[in-house]
Amino acid sequence: MQPHAERAPPPAADDIAGWRAVQADIEERARMHCEIALKQTGASVHERIYAGMKALLIAPPNAGDAAPAIFLHGGAYTTFSAHSSLFASAPMALALERPLISLDYPLAPQASFRTIVPVTAAAIEAICAETPIAALIGDSAGGGLALASTQHGLQSHKSPPPRLVLISPWADLSANSDTHRTHAHRDPILAYEPGLRVAAEAYAGAEFAHPDASPIHAIFDLRFPPALLLCGSEEILLSDALRLHERLKSSGAELALHEGLFHSFVTIAPHAPESRAALAHIRRFIDGAG
Template sequence: MTRQQRDTLDALLRSAPSDHNPEPEAERLAFAQALTRPAPEGVATRRTVLGGRPALELRPSGAGRRGLLLYLHGGGYVVGSPDTHAGLVGELARRAGTPAVSLDYRLAPEHPFPAPVDDGLAAYRELLAGGMDPGELVVAGDSAGGGAVVALLLAAREAGLPQPAAAAVLSPWVDLTLSGASMRTKEDADPIFTAQDLRAYADHYLGDRDRAHPWASPVFADLTGLPPLLVQVGSNEVLLDDAVRLAGRAGADEVDVTLEVWPGVPHVFQHHYGRLDDADAALDRVAAFLTEKAAARPAVAR
């Protein structure tokens, strides 16, 4: 069924409206209507505040009291929220047997770079200050949220904070200069984005700021000292080379990195769990990776 499921999903995505650059508020509404899935059955949700920002806590039934997943949602730094990603994050938390907190970081253009990184770092600081063992803390994100996760790790390193046990990024957007070859070579294969779409998001987020800044485009950063990293991407993405180059950069900098390129699937295909076998398999792989790395990380004495 996988090939048929991929073809059906591709056709569905190509039939959707393709304008990615209306006014931000209109696009946020359209994004929420198209993407939102509720938290899965057996995952309780609760509104909370973390690092001074609203957040959504997702706790699977039977989850232990130890360990936590901090999640940064995708949306080009312009759209998206913990609500749009409640299904995806809840599924990941359920499969990992770990509670999660999805952060409602500030969005551009009202709050441009580096507001999401600052918010992620403030949330991470609060978790550590509250007694969370970094060896029991994992982080994950998709698309722009994946880029923000890597930027958060860099910011934490710069601030002298301990790294989490592991990180996973799904279809990460980590080059806002849009210099990857797949921006051109995969444009016909990608049913969601073109380089022009991503340029519009980058314009909202960065304005006239340096698009190669390590926190905006971590593919150009020194990644030395980052925790074990899992990178997943679909082969039908203009962002394919973002993921491939990120993994290559991490490997060159002696990071324990795993790259998975899933054939014939689109951007953040994991959103389509329950409808696409690849999505369910990928989420299982992410959950196993994060729990394995957290279990292997020795506790930090305090």
């Protein structure tokens, strides 16, 4: 992922044509990195559809008969896709020794959280109907969407995924988290101004406090599945992870704080020793041994 200091300013929150151009540019720039990841991992990719949502089934050669996990990519709700995030999902599938079902959820501003959350929840429900033991893994914005979609399903009396893994989750669209300010000069990957703020407006308009948009405001009860939260000590979303951990403790949440590391290090640098250790932790957790 390109450091935030090197990125062009984002389009206006409601500039759909501008965001389409940004999205197309990212898809093209990510293509080579994804092709390299597929070659290095030997993973095969198969298109699937769940509850009308397109998805990629990413099958590493060491998966055997392991149950798949569900993956929600990052990208501030406005960029990346199941295809352009293969640089992250293919190495993860290999490290976890299981297939990943990467959902191609709609992006903002073409859609808002009011559409994105329920359609993602429906796709997750369809997968879990086939594979009840499929864990749900969300990266960054995908972590926020994993939380909101799981909560949406519970409110509709649907069975949730048995376990959630939240990697550097973006759970509060506002700038209210302490580390948005204190870590602004320490985080090489994310900056709230202007990037995340504009993306948040594209996704939620002025409804930052809605629990489907900012799941830090959701009311979690004992029905919520156990979650593993992973976060780097240098990222602006550190407060999101710390606050979420407090909210989810009653349902068995676990926090893994990695000193000196940056946002989404697990998916951005999957071959680093710290990432390999974190991926091994994720594997133990979703296997029920963590």
